[in-house]
Amino acid sequence: MKKTISGVRGVFGEDLNLKDVLEFCNNFSSLIKSQKCVIGKDTRPSGDMIKNVASAELMKNGIDVFNLETVPTPVVFREARKYGAGLVISSSHNPIEWNGMKFIIEGRGINEQELPQIIEHQENLKSKIGTEYDITSSYIEDAKKIIGDIENKPDIVVDIGGGAARGFAPDLLRESGCNVEVLNEDLSQCSRGPDPTSDELSELISASIKKEIGFAFDLDGDRLVVVRKGEKQTPDVTLGLGVAKSLELGYKEFVLSTDTSISIEKFIKEKGGTVKRSKVGEANVIELMLKTNAQAGGEGSSGGFILPEFNYCREGILSSGLIASMLGTSKFDEILNYMKRYFQIREKTEIDSNFHDKVIEEIKNKFSKEYSEIDSQDGIKGIIDDDSWVLIRKSNTEDIIRVSAESNNEERCKKITKDTLEVVKQSYDKVR
CATH class of the missing domain: 3.30.310.50 (Alpha-D-phosphohexomutase, C-terminal domain)
Structure with missing residues (x-):
């Protein structure tokens, strides 16, 4: 089992079991000052079981649970800003037999100071029993306000990977003005693995040749891989495109993880921006963003573009819309040509x-x-x-x-x- 600021993850039924879920959720309850927690899951078969157990443990400790059911991780982060805390049942890009939990406090992932409070035993809280509510999210409407209308109506193909981006990424792109073809909507019939950064994405590559761009998501929808003209791009390119759009919007202060391409840092500086480097991991990037009031940035190795004004997490779905809005412009080609030098x-x-x-x-x-x-x-x-x-x-x-x-x-x-x-x-x- 892995226990880090990226969350608790393990092979369900082997090194992660329901007893662990009870323990970690009990401990997490002590960090929830609002007594409210949003919860959502990706499409893994074990997701329902873990979510139900997690919800029950939170409610036992007096936490009101707001249930989003199957949604991308960025949606849970967005809603957690409103309610004070959030819990994502997912192990992101790990193999399908894995599962886990990602803990959110005040709209951001936990930091290294909070991690011990979750993984080390805490006494049960004595409180009234919490209540569970089913809710929906305004994520698509909120994201569209950032992206704006995409007037040239680009043809885009989206590979859901059988994950939680279904119903969110395609809908956001369509409502923003794109023509969208969707691949691999259902997990049971998916032609690829859960991690688009390591998968060959052969179906998407083939389909993208006749489109302006292709997007692939992982199971919980926070990772985004770009396919352009039948060629899979590196994760750094995803981040670089998000950064280029940020610069276009007037943002100048960035945080990049230490493993992010030097080409992105040089591009930012040539455009008059500043860069600070953090440890790898979206929580580490965001922690430095909060300390320095950075406007944008992210993690190159996971293709993780982060826009703090919208979400304190890796934003695959929002990024797809921002990137689509650049198609056909000189800004799009400029960053790609710049990054090809490295x-x-x-x-x-x-x-x-x-x-x-x-x-x-x-x-x-x-x-x-x-x-x-x-x-x-x-x-x-x-x-x-x-x-x-x-x-x-x-x-x-x-x-x-x-x-x-x-x-x-x-x-x-x-x-x-x-x-x-x-x-x-x-x-x-x-x-x-």
Whole structure:
């Protein structure tokens, strides 16, 4: 089971069970000052069971529960702003047998100071029994106000991936003025896996050739992958397009995760903006956004564009509308052409989680001798030059160590990645 600021996640029935749901929801209750909590789930088969148990435990502790049923994660975050707290039953892009919970306080995900209060045992609260209400969301109407009318009516294909974006992403795009074809609406007949960043998206790629753009979502609708002219784009491109739209809207102050493409940072600065870097993870990005009053930003590795004035979370659905509004304009082509000058590679290697910290520390010692500048705010990042870097960090969501690299030379990027993976392997062999 993974227990991080990204949420609690595990294989349901193995390392995550209903007893865990009861425990974590009991503990979460102590953080809910409003005594109100919005709850929603994605389309995983275990979602109903976990949601019902979670709702019952919250109500036992005096929390009124506002039930959204099956909705994307950004919808729960949006409604949690109104009610004070939220709970998402999902494990995002993890395999279908996984499930989990994401905890929301005051419209944002929990931070590192609040996490121990959820995962460490708390006494049961003594209070009156809460009530459950069924509610609907104004998310589509609210998002459309940000996007505006898309007058050139672009032809778009949307791959739902059998997830909760159904009924939200297509409807938002249609109401904004797009012509929309939908793929993989139902989970039982879905042709791809739950993570669009790792899936080949062959059906969407084929369909997108005759369209202006294609969008693919993960199961809970917060991750967005862009397909353009039959070619799957990197997650950083999703963020870069969102940033370009933000700059067009006049925003200048950004926060980017430390693993986000240097091309996006350089683009922002060339347009007169400023950039601060956070640890990886949307909660870390948002925490720094709140501290610095940043206007936009996000996480490159997950294609996670974040617009704080609308939502304190990765916003796949809103991003699809904002990106669609740029189609056919010079701004759209400008950011894509700019980012093509850089090459990113993101790899991962399975390593026993008991050795993660020791491996990172061993690599830190090697990097401090090899690179003139290192950044250890999240794992260890070696700054090679103005256009090249490499980052090694343990995942917030999986039992793996991630290696990310970037350069303005493709062959150099491949060599950096290959050499670093070998360093990780050697370090693991040394410390175990």
